Amino acid sequence: MTIACRSAAMLGLYVNTVSSSGVTHLGDIRGKTDMASKALAVQKAVPNNEDDEFRFASYALFYKPKLALEENVPVLFRSESPWPTIQVDFVYSLGVSSSSTLRVGCGGPVEGISRIKHIRYFNDRDTR
């Protein structure tokens, strides 16, 4: 695969917060960009002391294998860019978070994964 890189010209960029494996990337990169984030929220009125419920490995969501696309037909890909510049005036973003990326530039593959388990279980109706 051959990628014809273009230059990216930008007047201004405002990003308020970058958190939880978020990436803001200015410029070109040859290598791979990997982002990974996990979150586990447990909120219970009555604790469960029998199961080991405070580890990521206790939930199938965190050890399920990632799905991958299979290449059925080989593809000879080629791109060309007669106009060598991408022009963007201004980008305003409040946040980049949870294995997300904001990139200005040309680069290699991007891979991000985010897994969130969100437990809110109340054994007592009167408990908030």
Place this chain on the structure above:
Amino acid sequence: MSDPMVMNVTNGPVSVGCIRLLGVSSSSALLIGDTESITLYSYFDTPPESVIVAPLAPLPIPPEEEQQ
């Protein structure tokens, strides 16, 4: 093995004004440029509606039952 598919892409001119967005979150991407590939995974298990914290409000009787 089947014959390879030939794919030629010609990128046209790109000129964008201002981009205003609240956020890029949960394995998302905003790309201004070129890249070989983007692979993004996101899992989210429990929906927030799965628990109702507030006390239950009594519902009125449907009008069909009142007529009977």
